Amino acid sequence: MTPPTPSAAAPLEVTEESAEKSITSPSPKANESRSPGQLAWRRFKRDRTGVISACIVIFFFTIAIAAPLIAKLYGKNPYDQYGQDAPIGTLFNESGYPIKPNGGIDADFWFGLEPQMGRDVFTFLLYGIRTSLMIATITTLLVTVIGVVVGISAGYLGGKTDYLVSRVIDIVLSFPSTLFFIAFTPVVYGLFWAADEEIPAWGRGVCLVVLLTAFGWASIARLLRGQVLALREREFVEAAKVTGASPTRIIFKELLPNLWTPILIQSTLALPAFVTAEAGLAFLGVGIQDPTPDWGVMIQRGAQFYTDDITFMIFPGVSMIIFVLAFNLLGDSVRDALDPKSKR
Amino acid sequence: MFRFLVRRVLGALVILLIISAVTFFLFYAIPRDPARMACGKVCPDDLLAQVRQNLGIADPMPVQYWHWLQAIFVGRDYVGVGHCDAPCFGYSFSNNVNVFDTIMERLPTTISLAIGGAFFFLLIGVGTGMLAALKQGKFLDKAASSFSLIGSSMQIYFVGYIAMFFLVSQLHLLDQPSYTPFTENPGAWFSGLLLPWLVLSIIFTANYTRMTRSQLVEQLSEDYVRTARAKGLSRSSVFFRFAWRGAMGPIVTIFGIDMGTLIGGAIITESTFSIQGLGALAVRSVDDSDLPMLLGVTMIAAAGIVFANIIVDAVYALIDPRIRLA
Numbered sequence: 001m002t003p004p005t006p007s008a009a010a011p012l013e014v015t016e017e018s019a020e021k022s023i024t025s026p027s028p029k030a031n032e033s034r035s036p037g038q039l040a041w042r043r044f045k046r047d048r049t050g051v052i053s054a055c056i057v058i059f060f061f062t063i064a065i066a067a068p069l070i071a072k073l074y075g076k077n078p079y080d081q082y083g084q085d086a087p088i089g090t091l092f093n094e095s096g097y098p099i100k101p102n103g104g105i106d107a108d109f110w111f112g113l114e115p116q117m118g119r120d121v122f123t124f125l126l127y128g129i130r131t132s133l134m135i136a137t138i139t140t141l142l143v144t145v146i147g148v149v150v151g152i153s154a155g156y157l158g159g160k161t162d163y164l165v166s167r168v169i170d171i172v173l174s175f176p177s178t179l180f181f182i183a184f185t186p187v188v189y190g191l192f193w194a195a196d197e198e199i200p201a202w203g204r205g206v207c208l209v210v211l212l213t214a215f216g217w218a219s220i221a222r223l224l225r226g227q228v229l230a231l232r233e234r235e236f237v238e239a240a241k242v243t244g245a246s247p248t249r250i251i252f253k254e255l256l257p258n259l260w261t262p263i264l265i266q267s268t269l270a271l272p273a274f275v276t277a278e279a280g281l282a283f284l285g286v287g288i289q290d291p292t293p294d295w296g297v298m299i300q301r302g303a304q305f306y307t308d309d310i311t312f313m314i315f316p317g318v319s320m321i322i323f324v325l326a327f328n329l330l331g332d333s334v335r336d337a338l339d340p341k342s343k344r
Numbered sequence: 345m346f347r348f349l350v351r352r353v354l355g356a357l358v359i360l361l362i363i364s365a366v367t368f369f370l371f372y373a374i375p376r377d378p379a380r381m382a383c384g385k386v387c388p389d390d391l392l393a394q395v396r397q398n399l400g401i402a403d404p405m406p407v408q409y410w411h412w413l414q415a416i417f418v419g420r421d422y423v424g425v426g427h428c429d430a431p432c433f434g435y436s437f438s439n440n441v442n443v444f445d446t447i448m449e450r451l452p453t454t455i456s457l458a459i460g461g462a463f464f465f466l467l468i469g470v471g472t473g474m475l476a477a478l479k480q481g482k483f484l485d486k487a488a489s490s491f492s493l494i495g496s497s498m499q500i501y502f503v504g505y506i507a508m509f510f511l512v513s514q515l516h517l518l519d520q521p522s523y524t525p526f527t528e529n530p531g532a533w534f535s536g537l538l539l540p541w542l543v544l545s546i547i548f549t550a551n552y553t554r555m556t557r558s559q560l561v562e563q564l565s566e567d568y569v570r571t572a573r574a575k576g577l578s579r580s581s582v583f584f585r586f587a588w589r590g591a592m593g594p595i596v597t598i599f600g601i602d603m604g605t606l607i608g609g610a611i612i613t614e615s616t617f618s619i620q621g622l623g624a625l626a627v628r629s630v631d632d633s634d635l636p637m638l639l640g641v642t643m644i645a646a647a648g649i650v651f652a653n654i655i656v657d658a659v660y661a662l663i664d665p666r667i668r669l670a
Contacts, residue, residue: 174359174653176645178611183630183638187370276499280612283501284627299501303616306505307513317502325497 043337050333056326064133067126076120078127078293083118092118103311114301115309125315127293135205136274142213144267147220152251155228172218181211182286201292208287212274220266227262231255261338268331272324279320295320349658356650363646364639368409371635434636443640453523454621457613458606460537461544469549470595473556480561488553496550504543504616511539521617540617551598559591592663597656604652
């Protein structure tokens with residue numbers, strides 16, 4: 001009896017490289033058998049919404065990675081205070097607002113200027129997306145790895161381990177998490193920096209990742225535990241046990257390949273959630289802070305003068321909605337492609 | 345049912361105990377001295393010791409925690425302040441007010457926000473979900489699904505300001521968000537909270553529209569619905585008495601989770617609309633290193649989440665008797 005390992009290749013299929021590969025490779029003949037991954041990829045390609053969303057998501061990641069390059073070509077950076085440096089009356093009026101309408105949008109400043117500080121909105125947004133996506137991506141990876149290892153181990157080992165892990169998950173999920181982020185960010189800072197020391201921007205990023213991970217792993221672990229409980233009664237696991245396979249082998253070689261679908265679906269749903277959570281914390285002034293560019297920092301800045309200059313807030317706000325929407329749609333399409341039986 | 349409730353409530357109390365202990369001990373890991381903060385800039389050592397004594401933080405940590413726990417059930421005597429009655433969460437470090445009274449004072453604000461918001465998002469969400477399920481595949485269905493998707497991608501901290509900018513500062517259609525007690529002036533209570541309710545409903549509606557639609561679509565294709573129609577029951581009575589009842593379970597689940605979170609203090613919502621509820625209180629207590637206040641708010645928030653879960657499970661069993669409460 002061979003263990004069914006359907007979608008082991010699936011996660012690889014959705015990346016950019018494989019997109020190019022499958023376009024260049026000759027289309028498979030009708031009688032040729034396809035792997036489940038290939039089937040999923042074919043279903044995904046036929047889903048127009050999914051492909052468009054994937055393009056938008058890739059676009060966001062590309063500009064995030066290429067932010068320094070784009071800023072160099074554009075000739076500005078997110079830290080200089082262009083509005084303040086120019087003499088009063090050229091870019092800014094006396095009260096610190098752009099003279100030109102719509103937040104000072106013109107050929108030099110494509111997205112306008114930030115009121116008061118006078119930074120360039122376009123580069124600020126680019127670097128902001130870069131920061132936010134970096135934190136969200138790292139958190140998603142960590143959360144997925146921890147959640148998968150804990151969930152599968154608990155589900156497979158059962159007994160006391162399972163009971164203990166399940167109770168820990170219950171407790172973690174009962175914590176009022178936003179409140180805890182606010183309350184205990186100083187604790188994490190205190191572990192690494194003295195009270196009067198200036199905390200570097202990367203330090204704040206690391207703390208955010210640590211806290212978001214500490215509260216994020218539980219839901220994916222609970223889901224996978226449930227899946228494993230169903231899987232471990234199946235014959236192929238029993239067969240592996242009879243042949244003397246070690247628990248490690250069974251977990252990683254027998255169970256894990258069957259769980260790629262839920263893992264991939266969960267992580268695509270988690271990433272936009274972390275983006276908005278991170279931005280929410282920055283908005284509250286807990287996470288990343290001015291002058292580090294960040295999606296949430298921009299919204300927090302915008303909130304300070306939204307009645308006088310709403311344009312500044314539109315850019316981070318709308319771009320975030322587009323990103324989250326595209327990513328959610330992509331998540332739905334990935335689910336449809338990998339798991340065609342599931343209903344939305 | 346009774347045994348289930350007792351067991352779950354005991355479990356919830358254990359969880360709350362653990363959360364309070366974690367909060368308590370983590371708080372002292374913050375590199376800040378509450379006594380020094382309460383004492384002020386210039387603080388001689390003997391005065392500092394006195395303040396420490398008064399705040400009740402001179403004892404070792406486990407003893408302090410035990411006192412805190414005891415006070416909730418039997419009250420506690422404070423030096424120079426007097427007795428604090430039974431559900432006693434102590435006095436604030438920063439302004440010496442009774443924590444329990446302050447929380448009770450703020451609770452109506454948070455509950456008004458949560459209940460009003462819930463009314464709108466349930467009404468709009470479940471309503472559009474039902475319509476979408478009835479008009480499956482038609483224009484209305486697609487429009488409802490698209491709107492709910494866009495709504496679910498929005499964030500309060502953006503939509504809230506946009507709404508305030510257009511509806512309050514530009515068009516003067518709604519009032520600047522504020523809280524007036526319902527008992528004082530129901531009209532002002534309503535108009536002051538209408539904008540936050542509507543913004544909350546934009547964001548929360550999506551989940552309910554999607555869930556209601558998919559559940560109803562599934563239920564309407566079940567055999568028992570066809571049987572009920574075949575034996576001559578009217579469309580509407582089949583829809584409401586059979587299909588809707590079957591579809592309600594998951595909606596109750598997400599509603600319970602959302603309510604638990606909202607009661608626990610919608611921190612970002614309150615901060616966006618500058619409403620002084622529990623969320624704002626929590627943020628302030630963190631800024632002031634105010635341990636008793638922070639513990640009190642955390643307990644309320646966690647209790648909201650934990651008990652909402654129990655209520656959801658119980659209600660679920662009432663709606664769907666097939667579910668065993670094990």
